[in-house]
Amino acid sequence: MRRTPLWFPFALTLVGITSNALVTPALPNVLAEFSASEATSGFIVASGSVAGIFVAPIVGIAADRIGRRPVIVACLCMFGIFGTAVALAPTLPLLIVARFLQGVGSAGLLNLAVVLIGDVTSGDRRTKLIGRNSAVLTTGLAVLPLISGGVTQLFDWRVTFTLYSAALPLALVGWFVITPTPSVRIDSVADQLRGAIDAVRHPVNLASIVGATLVFIGIYGLFLTVLPLHLEGEFGLNAAKRGAVLSVPAVTSTLVAFNLGRLRAVFAVRQLIIGGGGIFVVTFLLLGAAGTLVLVVTAALLYGGGEGMFVPTLQEVTVSNTPDEHRAAALAAWTSASRFGQTAGPLIAGGLLKVVSTSVVLGLGSVLGIAIVILGVAGPFARSTGSSAPADAW
Template structure:
């Protein structure tokens, strides 16, 4: 651990608050999608646009936010991200037309672009080695517990009061911004480097095999999560099983049960098994879960697939994050994690658009089965490009500069 316990303890609540805020945008929305499309008289294919609108800005903004956080410090970057998220959330919940909702979701995505990566960076700023793996896993566990609760809560609120009230919690990002401002120190990083050196250091970091594999996997994983699970499954549950918003929310909450178990035990698992093994097994389990989801003829079988999906997601995503952070140089953590998040956002944007095309064509079953194809591709990626367990991390920008000097 890098700092005294008294200094790190206040960071963890902020990490969890930031993570919880970041997932509200889609976890509250997912069970409401059919109701929103019906309100605005939009076809099923528009579900992809609705999900992708909040992901698109992260492709460009995540790297910028990472560079700014490394250069100016965490507080002056994280606080405005949370505030923009909360303010945009008000407009998402009150949008009078589908087009205005898309614009509001885009603005929400501007704020969300830096949240997931900065939460992981805050952990990496304060913890090393097994402790870092433990808290990244715990953070993922908190996330997955919330993924179980948020859809159920939003579905219940929507059933009782309408989908607009179910999106009202998005405004809580404003209060999260105040918490971040009061918790984080105002200072800049001790080591100041030029923008040119920052970009050069980030470029060197991304030549590392483990970081590059993790980044590619993040793009595919988030395309599968947001395109297949979050965009296609709500329509599938509505069309094939006739579930209302509350019922859809319960199904969406099931994976979080198994996902949280996997995430909270990741540190224990990683002490026995390497990152590459965890990644391969998780991706293989993901492949099987999407086959069950797409081919299920009964709701019981589909729920079994959802539980299997949760195990794979809970083990895979924190493993990818930890693998990248274990190799990132100290002064490039935010930049590396931002690049990771940018690729995740690219997948998060393209996945729903592909799913929307499949929903408009072959249907929701085909869209779900496409997730098995993506997960199988991850199995091949991890087998061909295994992670480097326990290797020496990439040098810092300062160390790289010194080595390059004559």
């Protein structure tokens, strides 16, 4: 039987991150067109991720039961159709509604990309490829803000958002290249749900879910929502320059994620989480206090290293501690937690911006770093062990 080409999960990841990576550099321009306040930025960003909190578990259960291909293709179609609607929205409420429906589609993209990798790899090879997938993600987070900022500066934010339509041809390609996996499950949906719940309740998986929530609150609430506003208000940067600064962390994040296999050969999961939490503490304190762009860029580079440690490590831990038949459901629960962080972060940040400055909000991000360090110290990650997996196909 032919197997899904390795480039496809990478492409799936790249499309998935466009949801917010294209939005954040253009946020001030969107707010200006609709005469909205800075606090509204949180609702715009969060509207694209809130659906994933509830939809991701359903997507995971469906992918485990009826196969990866139909679920992934359906998610891509919905993402592309309603992403295009975002670009055409005549009012802010309609834009937010379109973003919400686009988020229903995006609920199955990033997690199922990792599932596709986990299905056919194991051990060091799995760790390496999940790290490479995260490197694709962070490279995209570097390139996409540059594209968004540049296109927005040269043309208009609506032109930028038409890039969401790229999901539609990928859906067509996906139908032909994803390995079809006819369902062979004989258990009932109720039994499947019980098994999935047991998998999610694994102590390591629960700790990974908590970690994902904290990390994504920091990424989407502070770095991707507050920092663009901070760069405009404190340093007067236009959309193109904001996009350039937001892309800086991808340098260090990609470097770390690309070498995840080497790092895991030297450091335990617990050590990587503690180290990454410490990096977040320093990063957000520095971002809030920085009086020059040089310090902002330095902090952004440091931040990227922490992000590159967290995301692939937590994903790989979840994959390796979950039986094959519940892998998509467990990754969906992890994604649901990350979507909660993506949603709560911008909303919390938007609320704080009503009463304090962007500098103060960024500095408060150090609290997240402290919480992550505590999770690494007190969590069960030292007991993490791999589970059985098929022979490597890639």
